[in-house]
Amino acid sequence: MLRNSKYIILSVILVLFLSLECLGYYLAGRSSINTEPSSGNVSGQKAGKAVSNGNSTTLKKKISALSPKGVYIVIDTARNRLYLKKGDVTLREAVISSGSGNMLTDPSGNRTWVFDTPRGEHSVRSKIENPDWIKPDWAFVEEGEKIPSNYGDRIESGMLGDYALSIGNGYLIHGTLYKRLLGRNVTHGCIRVGDEDLEYVFRNTPIGSKVIIF
Amino acid sequence: MRFWKTFLLIHVFVVLFVSAEVHSETLKNSDEERLLLQSELTLAQKTQIYFILNLEDRKIYIKARGVVLRGLGLKAVKFWGSHDKVKLYTLAGKAAFSEPRREEIIPENANKDKKDPQPSAAPATPATPATVDIKALELEDMPSSYRLKFDNGLVISVRPDSGGIINGLYSVARSINWYISQPMLTVWYAIKNGPYGALNLVLDETDARALYWSIHEGSRVLIYNPQDQ
Numbered sequence: 431m432l433r434n435s436k437y438i439i440l441s442v443i444l445v446l447f448l449s450l451e452c453l454g455y456y457l458a459g460r461s462s463i464n465t466e467p468s469s470g471n472v473s474g475q476k477a478g479k480a481v482s483n484g485n486s487t488t489l490k491k492k493i494s495a496l497s498p499k500g501v502y503i504v505i506d507t508a509r510n511r512l513y514l515k516k517g518d519v520t521l522r523e524a525v526i527s528s529g530s531g532n533m534l535t536d537p538s539g540n541r542t543w544v545f546d547t548p549r550g551e552h553s554v555r556s557k558i559e560n561p562d563w564i565k566p567d568w569a570f571v572e573e574g575e576k577i578p579s580n581y582g583d584r585i586e587s588g589m590l591g592d593y594a595l596s597i598g599n600g601y602l603i604h605g606t607l608y609k610r611l612l613g614r615n616v617t618h619g620c621i622r623v624g625d626e627d628l629e630y631v632f633r634n635t636p637i638g639s640k641v642i643i644f
Numbered sequence: 645m646r647f648w649k650t651f652l653l654i655h656v657f658v659v660l661f662v663s664a665e666v667h668s669e670t671l672k673n674s675d676e677e678r679l680l681l682q683s684e685l686t687l688a689q690k691t692q693i694y695f696i697l698n699l700e701d702r703k704i705y706i707k708a709r710g711v712v713l714r715g716l717g718l719k720a721v722k723f724w725g726s727h728d729k730v731k732l733y734t735l736a737g738k739a740a741f742s743e744p745r746r747e748e749i750i751p752e753n754a755n756k757d758k759k760d761p762q763p764s765a766a767p768a769t770p771a772t773p774a775t776v777d778i779k780a781l782e783l784e785d786m787p788s789s790y791r792l793k794f795d796n797g798l799v800i801s802v803r804p805d806s807g808g809i810i811n812g813l814y815s816v817a818r819s820i821n822w823y824i825s826q827p828m829l830t831v832w833y834a835i836k837n838g839p840y841g842a843l844n845l846v847l848d849e850t851d852a853r854a855l856y857w858s859i860h861e862g863s864r865v866l867i868y869n870p871q872d873q
Contacts, residue, residue: 450828450831451824451827451828452827453827453831454826454827454828454829454831455830457827457830457831457834458724458725485678486674486678489678489681489685490681492685493681493684493685493688494710496685496688496689496710497710497711498709498711504711506714507857508853508854508857508858509854530747530778530780530781531747531780531781532746532747532748532749532779532781533746533748533749534748534749534751535748537751544746549693550691550692550708551691551692551708551709571751572751611778614778614780614782615778615780615781615782616778616780640709642693642708642711642713644693644708644713644714644858
């Protein structure tokens with residue numbers, strides 16, 4: 431009797447399980463994962479409008495028109511590579527060092543810095559020959575030193591190589607003394623480039639050129 | 645003679661039917677292409693990096709302003725649930741068994757190698773980068789097996805393409821699990837009144853890590869999936 435009831439329970443569980451499986455297969459085939467359109471949904475009405483808005487050639491032209499004009503820089507932070515490009519042509523490929531992703535907290539606990547290279551689209555704001563390094567607060571905090579009140583105490587010469595290209599917010603594409611670390615993620619967010627590559631990039635990249643970092 | 649007339653008539657009908665099918669298919673493809681391009685146009689107008697998961701080409705394109713920054717090849721693709729041919733998603737989160745963690749720099753013990761050049765630091769002598777121990781987040785620290793959760797109930801599982809008997813057996817186990825668990829999850833989400841879909845992608849190990857590196861919360865991903873389930 432007890433044995434029979436065990437079989438019955440097992441059978442019921444099996445039947446329930448199989449029913450749920452069948453229901454799952456049925457629902458997967460029937461319902462759409464897009465039944466609740468989000469703000470990013472391009473299907474439905476919007477898509478219909480889009481379809482009637484222009485043909486593929488026009489759309490391709492519109493997308494193509496958005497691509498950077500002239501020379502631009504692409505930086506792959508995963509592989510630590512810099513590509514100087516013009517259209518689809520790569521003019522120069524260079525090994526670089528980009529952000530370490532490390533964190534530093536001010537001992538007072540008021541500020542935290544994350545040393546990532548900023549991703550997205552930027553542009554060359556300025557170009558500097560023989561740049562000086564204006565040490566930011568984090569450099570003093572990291573060394574356990576007091577942050578100077580005098581601006582002149584922040585300036586250090588010869589640390590950034592022969593050239594620098596500013597991409598805004600204090601981030602630079604500059605040279606390095608630590609050539610052995612090229613290809614590794616070791617910086618505080620700046621992009622370090624070897625001497626020859628840096629000179630080529632500096633000479634061939636006008637101010638205003640796009641810098642795409644991913 | 646009557647036989648030949650009938651034959652000719654049938655032949656004409658068949659040709660017309662086939663050409664109508666081809667025309668309809670071309671129109672459908674053309675609409676899909678326009679929809680894909682229109683969706684990409686909205687993404688390319690912004691300064692953000694975006695991703696196109698093209699299941700027809702079996703590629704993931706990392707793009708900005710319409711320019712392909714990098715293409716990652718897909719070794720295998722499996723999907724669950726019905727879907728739109730073209731659909732834009734926003735990444736809600738990433739989940740991995742072992743997630744990379746940022747190193748906290750302790751000012752007193754700061755590693756000299758990681759610092760920007762110091763006045764006292766002499767130019768480094770050439771050395772093999774592999775021999776330098778660096779505490780930083782690098783590509784090798786990224787997981788190659790993880791899940792990407794999107795805003796609209798879509799879950800993408802990414803895993804590396806790896807050989808060997810053990811990995812082969814593991815792959816079979818994962819496949820069995822896929823066909824058992826997906827219907828259950830579908831029912832569960834249906835009870836919760838939410839949409840559910842799943843994609844399983846197999847990439848080269850380095851590409852899988854590179855995808856994890858590049859994609860982050862809020863990333864826009866345009867999925868083009870012309871195949872029927």
